[in-house]
Amino acid sequence: SQKIEQNSEALNIQEGKTATLTCNYTNYSPAYLQWYRQDPGRGPVFLLLIRENEKEKRKERLKVTFDTTLKQSLFHITASQPADSATYLCALLNRDDKIIFGKGTRLHILP
Amino acid sequence: KAGVTQTPRYLIKTRGQQVTLSCSPISGHRSVSWYQQTPGQGLQFLFEYFSETQRNKGNFPGRFSGRQFSNSRSEMNVSTLELGDSALYLCASSLILQGVPYEQYFGPGTRLTVT
Numbered sequence: 072s073q074k075i076e077q078n079s080e081a082l083n084i085q086e087g088k089t090a091t092l093t094c095n096y097t098n099y100s101p102a103y104l105q106w107y108r109q110d111p112g113r114g115p116v117f118l119l120l121i122r123e124n125e126k127e128k129r130k131e132r133l134k135v136t137f138d139t140t141l142k143q144s145l146f147h148i149t150a151s152q153p154a155d156s157a158t159y160l161c162a163l164l165n166r167d168d169k170i171i172f173g174k175g176t177r178l179h180i181l182p
Numbered sequence: 183k184a185g186v187t188q189t190p191r192y193l194i195k196t197r198g199q200q201v202t203l204s205c206s207p208i209s210g211h212r213s214v215s216w217y218q219q220t221p222g223q224g225l226q227f228l229f230e231y232f233s234e235t236q237r238n239k240g241n242f243p244g245r246f247s248g249r250q251f252s253n254s255r256s257e258m259n260v261s262t263l264e265l266g267d268s269a270l271y272l273c274a275s276s277l278i279l280q281g282v283p284y285e286q287y288f289g290p291g292t293r294l295t296v297t
Contacts, residue, residue: 114272114288169238174224
């Protein structure tokens with residue numbers, strides 16, 4: 072069956088350290104992967120998009136990697152800050168043009 | 183540029199009733215997608231409209247329907263409401279590039295409670 076999985080447990084990271092979130096998928100052939108941030112009571116906010124033929128993408132303190140062999144994307148926040156605390160969602164565009172979201176990982180940056 | 187707006191923000195309905203939710207996309211965005219978000223299931227795709235046509239549909243029963251107007255504004259309707267329909271309903275607009283939607287801009291959502 073098709074699955075897109077993110078760590079369901081909350082991730083606690085000390086301020087200043089690098090937070091790494093994982094997104095694994097099964098039985099999808101995504102054209103691209105996206106990462107979103109969602110704060111409580113708000114809609115998700117787009118962060119980064121990485122295409123199937125790209126290995127890595129960066130934006131300021133954010134970095135995304137995409138390994139189509141491992142069927143995995145990693146999302147890194149360097150020099151993390153308490154303001155980075157939120158739920159992070161990965162989403163993939165499948166070949167049928169549907170965007171499928173993972174359930175998200177809650178990130179807590181501890182001061 | 184104004185963001186995606188959704189109305190109403192909160193709604194309480196009873197089982198068996200129907201509800202209509204509205205979404206106004208970012209100016210220039212012709213693709214509008216609808217999602218249902220619940221704590222247990224996460225964000226689940228309902229349907230996507232582009233140029234007044236349904237381009238894609240998720241795995242929801244026929245009680246869930248939508249439409250898009252010529253100004254790209256979209257509505258979704260849920261008939262014969264069930265308790266399990268209680269959720270946050272999110273609308274997202276995007277540009278279509280080379281035939282596919284790219285980054286999605288979400289509205290604040292409509293919180294629907296069915297009692």
